[in-house]
Amino acid sequence: MNIVVCVKQTTDTAATLSVVDGEASYGDAALVLNPWDEYAVEQALLTKEAEGGKVTALCLGPDSAEDALKQALAMGCDEAVLILDAVFESADTLVVSRALAAGIEKLDPPELVFFGKSAVDSDTGVMGPQVARRLGWPSLNLVAAIPELDASAKTITVERLLEEGRQIVSGRLPAVVSVVKEINEPRYPSFMGIRKASKAEIPRWSAADVGLSGQIQPALSWPEILAPEKSEAVCELIEGGDASEIARKLVDRLVEEKVI
Amino acid sequence: MVIVYIDHFDGRAVPASWEALNVGRGLAEELGSEIKAVVLGSDVEGIAQEAKDYGAGEVFLADLKVLEHFRPEVYTEAVTQIVQEQGAEIVLFPTTGRARELAGMLAIDLDTGVTPDVVAVELEGSVVVATRPIYAGKLLTKEVNQARRPQILTTRSRSFQPPEKGTGGEGVITRLELELSEPATEVQGYKESNRGTSLSDAAIIVSGGRGTSNNPSLKPPPEITDEKEQEIWRAHQGFELIGELAKVLGAAVGASRAAVDAGFIPYANQVGQTGKVVSPDLYIACGISGAIQHLAGMRTSKTIVAINKDPDAPIYKLARFGVVGDLFEIVPALTEALREKLDKA
Ligand SMILES: Cc1cc2nc3c(=O)[nH]c(=O)nc-3n(C[C@H](O)[C@H](O)[C@H](O)COP(=O)(O)OP(=O)(O)OC[C@H]3O[C@@H](n4cnc5c(N)ncnc54)[C@H](O)[C@@H]3O)c2cc1C
Ligand SMILES: Nc1ncnc2c1ncn2[C@@H]1O[C@H](COP(=O)(O)O)[C@@H](O)[C@H]1O
Numbered sequence: 113m114n115i116v117v118c119v120k121q122t123t124d125t126a127a128t129l130s131v132v133d134g135e136a137s138y139g140d141a142a143l144v145l146n147p148w149d150e151y152a153v154e155q156a157l158l159t160k161e162a163e164g165g166k167v168t169a170l171c172l173g174p175d176s177a178e179d180a181l182k183q184a185l186a187m188g189c190d191e192a193v194l195i196l197d198a199v200f201e202s203a204d205t206l207v208v209s210r211a212l213a214a215g216i217e218k219l220d221p222p223e224l225v226f227f228g229k230s231a232v233d234s235d236t237g238v239m240g241p242q243v244a245r246r247l248g249w250p251s252l253n254l255v256a257a258i259p260e261l262d263a264s265a266k267t268i269t270v271e272r273l274l275e276e277g278r279q280i281v282s283g284r285l286p287a288v289v290s291v292v293k294e295i296n297e298p299r300y301p302s303f304m305g306i307r308k309a310s311k312a313e314i315p316r317w318s319a320a321d322v323g324l325s326g327q328i329q330p331a332l333s334w335p336e337i338l339a340p341e342k343s344e345a346v347c348e349l350i351e352g353g354d355a356s357e358i359a360r361k362l363v364d365r366l367v368e369e370k371v372i
Numbered sequence: 373m374v375i376v377y378i379d380h381f382d383g384r385a386v387p388a389s390w391e392a393l394n395v396g397r398g399l400a401e402e403l404g405s406e407i408k409a410v411v412l413g414s415d416v417e418g419i420a421q422e423a424k425d426y427g428a429g430e431v432f433l434a435d436l437k438v439l440e441h442f443r444p445e446v447y448t449e450a451v452t453q454i455v456q457e458q459g460a461e462i463v464l465f466p467t468t469g470r471a472r473e474l475a476g477m478l479a480i481d482l483d484t485g486v487t488p489d490v491v492a493v494e495l496e497g498s499v500v501v502a503t504r505p506i507y508a509g510k511l512l513t514k515e516v517n518q519a520r521r522p523q524i525l526t527t528r529s530r531s532f533q534p535p536e537k538g539t540g541g542e543g544v545i546t547r548l549e550l551e552l553s554e555p556a557t558e559v560q561g562y563k564e565s566n567r568g569t570s571l572s573d574a575a576i577i578v579s580g581g582r583g584t585s586n587n588p589s590l591k592p593p594p595e596i597t598d599e600k601e602q603e604i605w606r607a608h609q610g611f612e613l614i615g616e617l618a619k620v621l622g623a624a625v626g627a628s629r630a631a632v633d634a635g636f637i638p639y640a641n642q643v644g645q646t647g648k649v650v651s652p653d654l655y656i657a658c659g660i661s662g663a664i665q666h667l668a669g670m671r672t673s674k675t676i677v678a679i680n681k682d683p684d685a686p687i688y689k690l691a692r693f694g695v696v697g698d699l700f701e702i703v704p705a706l707t708e709a710l711r712e713k714l715d716k717a
Contacts, residue, residue, distance in 0.1 A: 123507070125508070125645050125646075125664070125665050125668075126664055126665070127507075127510075128510070128664075129507045129510040129511050130511075131511065136506070136507070136511055136513075138507075147646055148646065204485055205476070205479070205485070205486060206479060206480075206483070206484070206485055206486075209480065232507070232508060232645060232646075233506065233507055234506055235488075235489065235504075235505065235506055235507070235508065236476075236486075236488050237472055237488060237489075238472060238473070238475070238476030238479075238486055238488060239476075241444060241473040241476045241477050242476045242477065242479065242480050244477075245448065245476075245477040245480040245481065246480055250445065250555070250556050250557045251444050251445070251473065251477065252557075253444065253469070253473045254469050254473075256639070269560065271563075272469075273469070273639075273640060274381070274468075274469050274470065275381070275386070275468055275469060275570040275571075275572065276381045276382065276562075276570065277562050277563060277564045278562060278563045278564055279441070279442070279559060279562055280559065280560040280561050280562065280563065281443075281557050281558065281559050281560065282557065282558050282560055283556055283557035283558070284556045284557075292639070293639055293642075293646055293647075294638075294639035294640075330485070331479075331483075331484050331485030331517050331519070331520045332485040332487065332515055332516065332517050333515075333516055333518065334513050334514060334515055334516075335501070335514050335516060336513070336514040337506075337511055337512070337513050337514075338503075338511065338512045338513070338514070339511060339512075340505075340509065340510070340511070340512055340671075343671065343690055345676065345690060345691065345692045346692075347678070347688045347689070347691045347692065347693065347694045348692065348693050348694070349693075349694045349695070349696065350693055350694065350695050351695075351696070355697065355701040355702055355704075355705035356705045356708065356709065358695055358697065358702065358705065359702065359705035359706040359708065359709035360709045360712075362677070362693060362695060362706060362709070363706070363709045363710055363713050365693060366654070366675075366677075366693070367713070369675070369692075371653065371654050371674075371675045372576075372621070372654065372710075
């Protein structure tokens with residue numbers, strides 16, 4: 113089974129962000145494989161281990177994003193492709209979804225394309241469904257488990273994590289599956305994997321390579337980036353007496369401040 | 373025209389739908405335009421009626437068997453048809469898993485942008501200038517769609533006021549017979565449907581962290597010999613106390629990732645950068661240190677109370693009230709004190 117996993121490079125979640133010259137700055141924080149995408153990569157690898165075939169990691173990003181793809185290779189992906197072009201610098205989801213869908217169509221036809229739930233920098237959380245829509249495939253979004261996958265019958269059953277519980281959905285392959293954290297426990301890259309990845313030559317595709325010449329005007333722009341207001345809270349410690357006294361004092365303060 | 377999509381589950385609209393409707397109403401008023409709502413499903417006339425009561429001038433109701441279960445393909449097809457037919461300038465959705473997906477797919481159908489999880493809006497002429505958190509709320513960005521229409525946005529739960537009920541009522545309900553294709557997916561059923569308040573809609577959240585397992589005086593039953601299982605057992609006692617406190621307050625229960633990863637509580641309860649982002653009126657963090665990824669998920673809570681053994685825990689930097697102590701003593705005492713207070717009231 114051919115499997116594709118779309119991955120993004122993001123800043124480490126521990127990074128401190130600030131606004132410098134009107135742009136978001138993450139200082140010297142590390143760039144990492146988007147944490148949600150580790151689950152997508154893991155699920156792609158588990159699927160391959162069960163069904164055979166190969167896993168291709170696909171990323172649209174700048175030069176540095178090659179490291180995220182190397183991480184995916186080190187975990188066990190077979191191939192990787194970086195879509196990189198100056199025209200994508202101010203891309204929005206409309207443009208990125210078009211480029212990723214075009215990239216997927218250029219690869220050996222996959223049966224499954226995995227996405228993470230969301231990218232921890234832009235926090236848009238729509239890419240999987242958008243690419244699915246472009247490809248005309250079922251969008252199986254927010255997937256927490258895949259109880260059934262039948263490669264020969266080309267069917268899949270998933271559990272989608274909705275706010276109210278789980279929705280059990282079955283669909284036909286090819287399909288797009290966006291995963292949430294609960295689905296698995298991502299593996300660490302093996303020593304051999306890291307060695308192999310460090311030597312890998314990752315092909316780069318331009319916009320023209322994936323057949324995009326026009327249609328790359330983003331719809332959105334970002335006139336201003338702001339730092340949130342600093343929280344004014346000064347912590348008032350509730351102390352003195354035993355637990356019940358402290359608890360009563362706390363309740364009184366919450367009532368006084370009209371919190372409850 | 374402004375169109376608002378009303379998301380619902382199991383016969384009930386999600387509260388954030390009404391917040392979105394109110395945002396839409398405000399925008400429509402300012403633009404001198406109309407506010408309309410879309411209700412899709414099967415047997416959902418009651419929700420359409422409610423949308424009217426909440427102020428929609430016209431409610432498009434597609435009450436069809438094929439729409440019985442939320443399936444993104446067929447739902448997108450329906451919304452696309454309605455939005456195109458009406459020529460809406462702005463389409464709003466509440467930010468739920470379902471509606472966010474729908475908004476994204478609608479944007480593809482209509483070749484336009486989508487701005488998810490908006491916390492503030494203003495108008496510049498006919499252009500909506502939306503503010504949304506990025507980097508898990510460490511920054512905010514303004515986002516605009518200058519040239520393409522419609523402008524599609526999803527509004528974050530509890531970031532906007534819900535409308536007063538009964539402020540509308542002049543509106544009409546228009547039933548639509550849409551031609552829709554049978555999608556390639558089938559819904560087999562649901563499980564673990566929790567009927568309580570979802571974390572994103574909760575006005576009060578009580579959360580537990582790794583500290584919930586830290587009570588050495590609790591002796592697990594002898595049949596549990598595995599150390600990890602013993603820890604989980606202890607944590608269940610901790611979460612039991614948290615659950616009781618939540619019950620008195622009518623609150624939802626949250627957790628840190630450490631608690632989820634250790635198997636104390638399901639992932640659906642996780643608050644933070646890789647869990648749910650929440651913004652309740654009151655957030656009570658019990659045995660949670662306050663790692664940056666956790667804070668990212670709850671920093672916009674109106675009032676934060678921290679209960680922690682360690683006076684230097686970073687959570688106190690964000691907390692309005694702090695109790696330094698053992699959650700196994702403080703949490704039940706707090707439940708008791710609240711019960712007393714409520715009995716008197
Ligand atoms: C990519 C990535 C994403 C992440 N996403 C999230 C996320 O979405 N949400 C999240 O929460 N974390 C997230 N984390 C994890 C985060 O970094 C922390 O590890 C986690 O939040 C710690 O959880 P904790 O506070 O429960 O545990 P700890 O940090 O171990 O803190 C436990 C606290 O409990 C206190 N305590 C112990 N015993 C008691 C007692 N009896 N009574 C009272 N207090 C007690 C201790 O003093 C301590 O402060 C993420 C990490 C990474 C790398
Ligand atoms: N530039 C990109 N290249 C490859 N995959 C991406 C890219 N951006 C987003 N994705 C995928 O889409 C998911 C959701 O991202 P987003 O909608 O940007 O929050 C991520 O978890 C990735 O799997």
